[in-house]
Amino acid sequence: MIFVPTEELKSGMRLAKPIFNRQGVMLYERDTKLTSQGIHSVRNFGLIGVYILEPAEPLPPLSDEDREFERFQTVSVFTLQEILQDIRDGAQPGKLEGLTADIIRRFGRQKDKFNFTQNLRSVEDNVYKHSLNVAILAAAIYGKLAHNSEMQRYCVIAGLLHDIGSLDIPAPISRKKNEELTDEDRAVIDRCREEGYRTLRENCDLDSEVMKDISYLLRDLKELRNGTYKEPKNPDFQLETLKLAYFFDTLTAMKYGEEPQSDIAAYKYLHHPRNHMNQQVVRALTQAIHIVPMGCSVQFTDRSKGIVLTENNDDILRPFVLSFHDNRVYNLADGKVYEKIQIADVLKTMDNRYIMTDRFAEYQEALKRGEVKAIHFPGT
DSSP, X not given: OEEEEGGGOOTTOEESSOEEOTTSOEEEOTTOBOOHHHHHHHHHTTOSEEEEEOTTOOOOOOOHHHHHHHHHHXXXXXXXXXXXXXXXXXXXXXXXXXXXXXXXXXXXXOSSOBOOOOOEEOTTTHHHHHHHHHHHHHHHHHHHHOOOHHHHHHHHHHHHHTTGGGGGSOHHHHTSOGGGOOHHHHHHHHHHHHHHHHHHHHHOOOOHHHHHHHHHHHHHHHHHHHTOOOOOSSOOHHHHHHHHHHHHHHHHOEETTSOOOOHHXXXXXXXXXXXXXXXXXXXXXXXXXXXXXXXXXXXXXXXXEEXXXXXXXXXXXXXXXXXXXXXXXXXXXXHHHHHHOOEEEXXXXXXXXXXXXXXHHHHHHHHHHTSSOOOOOTTO
């Protein structure tokens, strides 16, 4: 699967992902062969490019849940665009409450984990896709932390609106990679975000809790960047949830021309004490979304590769895995095994999940019958 810019699309190329319009109607299904008319439609739709299957590549797995998540993201980005434009025009955002309620209903009350997937974003739609994802993650995380529905609602609204000021960042700065930004660029970004906060305060009738969350989030982001942040003695879980959602989306965002971090790499970053994330909130993230899901293809620290056979909810980096190197099952929850082999990262593919059926079940049954032994390393 490769990304092809719109101007390089050719007739006969096969789509790797479905394309939806702003109403959520599917325009093109996966594996559709592009025609000249289809390419013209893609360009008119404003896409900077699409993912294309290579000539002999089979379709990767895509569940109904994943398809619906992509559809919801597409529709909601257009809705959020209308909301933010209303606010900038001085009008009350009529669709804000509806979008907030929809996000909470879909992601804030789930008992099970869901697959959080990124869509490619451009400079033009980055603010909308980022803000939507922060709101989705905030709803899911806060739903695992507390049952206060009103506070969850405030948290989601803050996620949707917090970055409105970034719409005014000059394009030459917006197009820079993070490592290319100068101190002067960052000062401009800070001023735009502060002005965005003032726009919200002056143009919207928002609850004081929402305004507080946005104000403190912008403050903490600036202090974390400048190295002046101090961890609070009594954490505010709404703020900590927003902060974690902000960083997880930023780290894993798919921007044209930039390499995103994997979910595992982002988790390791957030889990490290030096990055000042509240670990209770980090754990809530691992309870809300799949980070190392069953069927995930991974690379181990010894550079061999394998597949995750089960999820470990107590420690997501210590599941049962099947090694391609020797076709053996390893329990990474076993301390002695973990000393020898760990998961370094997921394999860098667009969708690296395999549909797992009875491979692990077969191993468990063979273990019960005494036909195989629990895997361990010689000398441990």
